[in-house]
Each structure stands twice: as structure tokens, then as C-alpha cells.
Amino acid sequence: xxxxxxxxxxxxGLVRAPARVPLSSRPWRSVAYxxxxxxxxxxxxxxxxVLLVVGVVTVPIVVGVPLLRLLPRWAETLGRVERxxxxxxxxxxxxxxxxxxxxxxEAATWREAGHGLLLCLLGPLNAVALLVLALLVGGPLLxxxxxxxxxxxxxxxxxxxxTSDPALAWGASLAGLVLLVLAAYxxxxxxxxxxxxxxxxxxxxxEEELELRLIEVDRSRARLAxxxxxxxxxxERDLHDGTQQRLTGLMMTLGLVKMELAGADPxxxxxxxxxxREAGETLAELQDLVRGIHPPILTDxxxxxxxxxxxxxxxxxVTVRVETSHGRPPESVESALYFAGCEALTNLAKHSGAxxxxxxxxxxxxxxxxxxxxxxxxxxxxxxxxGLVGLADRVAAVGGTVSxxxxxxxxTTLRVEVTWxx
Numbered sequence: 466x467x468x469x470x471x472x473x474x475x476x477x478g479l480v481r482a483p484a485r486v487p488l489s490s491r492p493w494r495s496v497a498y499x500x501x502x503x504x505x506x507x508x509x510x511x512x513x514x515v516l517l518v519v520g521v522v523t524v525p526i527v528v529g530v531p532l533l534r535l536l537p538r539w540a541e542t543l544g545r546v547e548r549x550x551x552x553x554x555x556x557x558x559x560x561x562x563x564x565x566x567x568x569x570x571e572a573a574t575w576r577e578a579g580h581g582l583l584l585c586l587l588g589p590l591n592a593v594a595l596l597v598l599a600l601l602v603g604g605p606l607l608x609x610x611x612x613x614x615x616x617x618x619x620x621x622x623x624x625x626x627x628t629s630d631p632a633l634a635w636g637a638s639l640a641g642l643v644l645l646v647l648a649a650y651x652x653x654x655x656x657x658x659x660x661x662x663x664x665x666x667x668x669x670x671x672e673e674e675l676e677l678r679l680i681e682v683d684r685s686r687a688r689l690a691x692x693x694x695x696x697x698x699x700x701e702r703d704l705h706d707g708t709q710q711r712l713t714g715l716m717m718t719l720g721l722v723k724m725e726l727a728g729a730d731p732x733x734x735x736x737x738x739x740x741x742r743e744a745g746e747t748l749a750e751l752q753d754l755v756r757g758i759h760p761p762i763l764t765d766x767x768x769x770x771x772x773x774x775x776x777x778x779x780x781x782x783v784t785v786r787v788e789t790s791h792g793r794p795p796e797s798v799e800s801a802l803y804f805a806g807c808e809a810l811t812n813l814a815k816h817s818g819a820x821x822x823x824x825x826x827x828x829x830x831x832x833x834x835x836x837x838x839x840x841x842x843x844x845x846x847x848x849x850x851x852g853l854v855g856l857a858d859r860v861a862a863v864g865g866t867v868s869x870x871x872x873x874x875x876x877t878t879l880r881v882e883v884t885w886x887x
Contacts, residue, residue: 474555474556474557474657475656475657475661477556479654479657486649486650487650491554491653494656495554495655496595496656498553498656499591499595499652499659500591500592500595501550502591502659503588503591504588505543505550505584506584506587506588506589507588510581510585516535516539536578537569537574537578538568540574540581541568541574543577543580543584544573545561547577547580547663547667548667548668554653554656554660555660557664559667559668560668560669561669562576562668562669576666576667577667579666580663580667583662583666591655595652598651598652601644605637605638605640606638607638608635608638712744712747719737767799768794768799768803769787769789771803772785772802772803772806775806775810776824779810781810781817782820782821782822783810783822783823784822784824786823787825788825788826788827788828789827789828791828791829791830797862797863798833798863798883801860801862802826802835802860804856805859805860808855809824809837810837812853813877817839817843817845817876818841819841819876819877820841821840822840831886833883835880835882836879837877837878837879838878839876840876841877843871843872843874843875844872844874845869845871845877853867856881860883863883864884865882865884866883867879867880868882
């Protein structure tokens with residue numbers, strides 16, 4: 466059975482294979498972890514006292530303030546050392562909870578300082594407990610060798626009987642071995658508990674880490690969408706200012722040639738007229754392509770003007786209603802909403818069988834909604850290849866959502882909503 470949260474953690478050995486713990490390196494690593502905590506506590510406490518004393522007794526403006534500002538850095542240093550020490554008993558990664566903000570304003574800094582105070586309490590207790598445990602285990606375990614010692618316990622009358630009787634001595638040694646096994650489990654469990662507490666205080670909570678990753682994913686998605694829109698605008702400018710202008714010049718040249726060939730060979734005139742016509746068709750296709758990449762009207766007149774122009778081109782009568790008063794949204798949002806509106810109008814003309822429709826655009830601070838309603842046959846299906854899936858993906862790229870309501874015989878309502886932060 467898979468136990469979530471155990472893999473690689475300090476409790477893994479005790480839970481998965483408890484019989485192997487006494488013969489593994491876990492008890493010794495646990496002892497090193499507990500004793501290391503005592504040494505770290507001594508160093509951290511001494512450094513903290515020095516910083517406080519020097520910061521208080523010196524002139525605050527000259528020396529004191531800079532020294533007191535070192536206290537958060539000192540707590541952060543403790544956190545780094547403790548996260549590194551966790552590897553003795555916990556094999557999982559221990560991510561740094563700091564995010565580059567001023568340390569005094571971070572909860573992680575205060576948690577690290579709190580862990581330092583807790584370590585100052587637990588460290589000496591652990592050291593004393595380990596010393597007592599070593600005496601309790603080592604005394605019986607080494608009973609056969611007591612008589613070789615020039616001092617107690619062999620000189621003590623209460624232990625003389627044990628040292629003089631080999632059977633009792635080896636019996637005590639056997640009891641010491643049992644105590645050693647029990648001590649291995651005890652030390653491993655205590656170290657695992659303290660390591661779990663340290664991980665809670667010194668690392669980033671899983672839900673916070675997930676939230677930050679989601680924020681970074683959203684930011685990355687927004688950067689990709691902005692880069693994609695910028696590249697599309699560059700391509701549109703290159704086509705509009707370069708290829709389209711050259712095609713226009715070619716058409717003018719062919720028009721002049723037609724005039725010059727007014728009385729020439731009819732076959733030659735037909736070829737020129739054909740070339741002129743094909744150049745005109747190519748120019749029209751190029752203009753449609755440019756409009757599909759990034760319509761100039763979207764840049765010039767904004768989203769309202771671009772959607773109104775798209776509604777005029779729709780063969781179905783479309784009433785445009787605009788309720789906006791909070792300025793233009795980001796360019797990537799404008800572009801996504803424009804193409805969503807164009808896709809909705811295209812589907813309306815091709816599939817709805819509607820006699821009329823309404824396009825509504827309204828906004829609020831950091832939020833804009835586009836809604837297209839028609840009185841058609843309804844029954845729109847995202848799996849029918851009408852472009853709704855691509856529309857939803859495009860809107861999702863800028864953090865928006867798409868909802869569709871299309872009951873049979875009840876018309877279709879497409880709603881696109883996008884929110885953003887300034």
C-alpha cells in the first residue's frame with residue numbers, strides 16, 4: 466500500500482521496514498541529527514546574543530541599526546543550515562521559502578527565528594537525553610568488561626556480584642543489547658518527529674508552493690500570449706507595408722500595360738487582363754489574411770470599432786451594444802476577444818439559421834465580457850468542429866473563460882469573460 470507523504474521522509478524506515486531499522490544507518494544518522502541540533506543551537510544563540518548586545522550598546526545611528534538589521538539574515542542563515550541538516554534523516558527536497566522580498570516582511574523569517582528559539586530548548590534536552598540513554602544502554606551492554614576497569618562500577622558492592630558471575634554479566638549484556646535495539650527505535654522516532662517539525666517551520670507549505678507555481682504558470686502563459694501577439698503584429702505590418710504594397714504596385718503597372726495594349730494583339734491583351742485579375746484576387750486574399758492575423762482597425766479604433774466592423778460584414782443582421790467606460794484592456798485581451806467575436810459571428814452565419822443576433826460588450830475594472838446571442842436553431846456542439854474548442858483555448862491563454870448555452874430550438878448564447886490585473 467502506498468502511503469502518501471512517507472516516501473523519502475524521516476518516517477519511511479519506521480513505517481515501511483521497521484525490522485531493518487536497528488541494522489540500518491538511520492539510528493546513527495538520527496543521533497547525529499539530534500547532537501548536531503545542540504551544536505547549531507549553541508552557535509546560533511551565541512551569535513544572536515552578540516548581535517543584540519553590540520546593536521544595543523553601540524550608537525544606533527552609526528553601528529546599531531546595521532547590526533540589528535543582520536538579525537533577519539542570521540535567522541535566514543539558521544534556516545539554510547537546518548534545511549541542509551534535514552538530509553540526515555529526510556531525503557525529500559527542502560525548498561527555500563524566501564521569495565526575494567524584504568526579510569522582515571516575510572513570515573518565513575519569523576518561522577526561522579521561532580525554530581531557532583525552539584532549537585535552543587530542544588538541543589540541550591536532546592544532548593542530555595542521549596547521554597542518559599548511552600549510560601543506560603552502555604552500562605548493561607558492557608557488563609562483562611566491568612572487571613577490567615580500575616574504577617566503579619566493579620568497586621561498587623552492588624555491582625560486585627554481577628562482575629564476579631559471568632552468567633549474570635552476559636545476561637546483563639544481553640539485556641543491554643535489547644535496550645540498544647529499543648533505543649534505536651526511540652532515537653529514530655524522536656529525530657523523525659523533530660525533523661517533521663523543522664520541515665513545517667523552515668520550508669514552503671505545499672499549498673503555498675502550488676499557488677506560487679500556478680501564479681508563475683499564469684505569468685508565463687501571459688508572456689507567451691503577449692509574445693505571440695507581438696509577432697503577429699510584426700507579421701501584419703510586414704505584409705501590409707511590404708508585400709501588399711508591391712502587389713498594389715504590380716496591379717497599377719498591369720493596368721498601365723492594358724492601356725498601352727489597347728490596339729495590340731488580342732491574345733497578349735487577354736494575358737495581361739488575366740494577370741491583372743489574378744493580382745487583384747491575390748491582393749484581396751492577402752488583405753483577408755492580414756485582417757485575420759491582426760486587423761489594423763483593432764489597433765486604430767479599439768475593440769468596439771473592430772467588432773462593429775466585423776458585425777457589419779456578417780450576412781445575418783447583428784445589433785451591436787457597447788457598455789464600456791473603463792478604458793482599453795491589454796492588447797492580448799483585445800486580440801483574443803476580437804477573434805472570439807469573429808469566430809462567433811462566423812458560426813452564426815454558417816450554422817445557426819438565425820434571422821437576427823445581438824453582440825454585447827461590457828466591462829468593469831479589470832474585467833470585460835463579450836456575449837453573442839442569436840435566435841437560431843441552437844444545438845451548437847463543441848465536438849462538431851465549429852471552432853469553439855480553438856476559441857476556448859485562445860481565450861484561456863489570456864486567463865479567460867468561455868461558456869455556451871445552445872438548447873435545441875432555443876437559440877445560442879456564447880459568453881466570453883476575461884479578467885486581468887493591471
